[in-house]
Amino acid sequence: MAEKKVVIDVKKVCKTYFMEGGTSQNVLKNINFQVRSGEFVAIMGPSGSGKSTLMNILGCLDKPTSGTYILDGKDIASKTDLELAKVRGQTIGFVFQNFNLMMKRTIADNVSLPLIYQKIGEQERYKRAVEMLKRVNLQGYEDRFPSQISGGMQQRVAIARALINNPAIIFADEPTGNLDSKTSDEIMELFTALNKQGITIVLVTHEDDVADYATRMIKISDGCKVYDGLRKEYSKEKETKC
Ligand SMILES: Nc1ncnc2c1ncn2[C@@H]1O[C@H](COP(=O)(O)OP(=O)(O)OP(=O)(O)O)[C@@H](O)[C@H]1O
Numbered sequence: 001m002a003e004k005k006v007v008i009d010v011k012k013v014c015k016t017y018f019m020e021g022g023t024s025q026n027v028l029k030n031i032n033f034q035v036r037s038g039e040f041v042a043i044m045g046p047s048g049s050g051k052s053t054l055m056n057i058l059g060c061l062d063k064p065t066s067g068t069y070i071l072d073g074k075d076i077a078s079k080t081d082l083e084l085a086k087v088r089g090q091t092i093g094f095v096f097q098n099f100n101l102m103m104k105r106t107i108a109d110n111v112s113l114p115l116i117y118q119k120i121g122e123q124e125r126y127k128r129a130v131e132m133l134k135r136v137n138l139q140g141y142e143d144r145f146p147s148q149i150s151g152g153m154q155q156r157v158a159i160a161r162a163l164i165n166n167p168a169i170i171f172a173d174e175p176t177g178n179l180d181s182k183t184s185d186e187i188m189e190l191f192t193a194l195n196k197q198g199i200t201i202v203l204v205t206h207e208d209d210v211a212d213y214a215t216r217m218i219k220i221s222d223g224c225k226v227y228d229g230l231r232k233e234y235s236k237e238k239e240t241k242c
């Protein structure tokens with residue numbers, strides 16, 4: 001079988017934060033990897049190792065200090081903020097630990113929010129929200145508010161929102177971090193189903209059980225990639241030095 005196309009190409013990516021008073025911190029150090037269409041990758045590593053910094057770059061919410069990032073064939077560094085917003089809208093969905101829902105808007109409004117930027121009319125937005133809610137098993141919840149549903153359901157609403165533009169890739173930064181283990185499993189089963197439908201998934205997690213849903217694992221430690229391989233073959237002894 002021919003190898004699937006590379007959708008994420010990270011080359012020599014470094015990220016340095018410059019603080020007031022002239023100090024700086026190298027948070028990502030020469031990170032290299034590729035992800036092919038259809039992969040399911042878990043990014044792991046200790047707190048403060050640079051996982052969210054990396055995810056924000058992957059999700060085009062931030063840019064590297066040096067190195068290149070090519071997403072779906074497009075060099076991200078050369079894009080303006082407006083162009084980046086377009087790439088984000090067309091190619092990726094992002095899911096956050098704290099769901100990031102608008103509490104004063106209905107569930108349908110939350111899910112269809114990304115369509116407002118494409119000037120899609122209200123009726124069509126609602127119709128598409130209903131379809132996406134079906135996909136995450138929340139049919140019938142369109143007109144409720146986020147405060148009226150459980151945390152796991154709120155995360156499914158956030159996943160429906162991430163799906164609405166039919167993304168090729170979903171990035172999720174600790175999507176189960178605020179959920180109990182049973183609800184985490186439900187969310188991970190949903191990600192697995194979406195992956196089987198062909199969506200590439202890259203997620204950050206601290207939990208071994210959550211990472212076990214992924215096929216591949218990338219471990220970050222102190223800003224370096226110290227493991228990149230099959231999740232089931234990972235062991236501490238296989239880690240490289242930073
Ligand atoms: N905007 C910022 N300005 C300055 N330093 C930052 C900024 N964002 C993150 N950092 C620093 O970069 C380092 C890595 O942070 P990051 O959030 O990427 O870690 P993480 O691996 O996601 O940790 P956690 O598991 O706790 O979420 C930390 O030392 C953090 O303090």
Ligand SMILES: [Mg+2]
Pocket residue numbers: 051052053
């Ligand atoms: Mg983080």
